Amino acid sequence: DLTERELEVLQLVARGLSNKDVARAIGRTDETVKIHLKNTFAKLGVTDRTEAVTVGLSRGLIHLD
Numbered sequence: 001d002l003t004e005r006e007l008e009v010l011q012l013v014a015r016g017l018s019n020k021d022v023a024r025a026i027g028r029t030d031e032t033v034k035i036h037l038k039n040t041f042a043k044l045g046v047t048d049r050t051e052a053v054t055v056g057l058s059r060g061l062i063h064l065d
Contacts, residue, residue, distance in 0.1 A: 002043055002061060009036040011062045014053045 002010070005026070012022045019033045026033070041047060044055045056062040 002040060006036050006040045006043070007061060009033060010040055010052060010056050013037070013049055014056065014062050014064060 008026060009022055012025055017025065019030050019037070023030045023033045037049070037052070040052055044052055046052045046055055053062070057064070
């Protein structure tokens with residue numbers, strides 16, 4: 001299960017935001033965003049942002065509004 005923060009980061013990534021923009025949006029550093037993404041990739045069994053978003057969408061974890 002993804003944490004609330006990991007879901008938030010994944011949702012922002014799905015909207016096309018860079019790590020820097022995600023960090024600004026959640027009030028954290030780029031390094032923190034990288035850690036959240038690394039944990040998300042491991043939990044979803046993926047290796048990159050695109051695959052994480054695809055899996056997140058297909059599992060209904062995130063939505064494109």
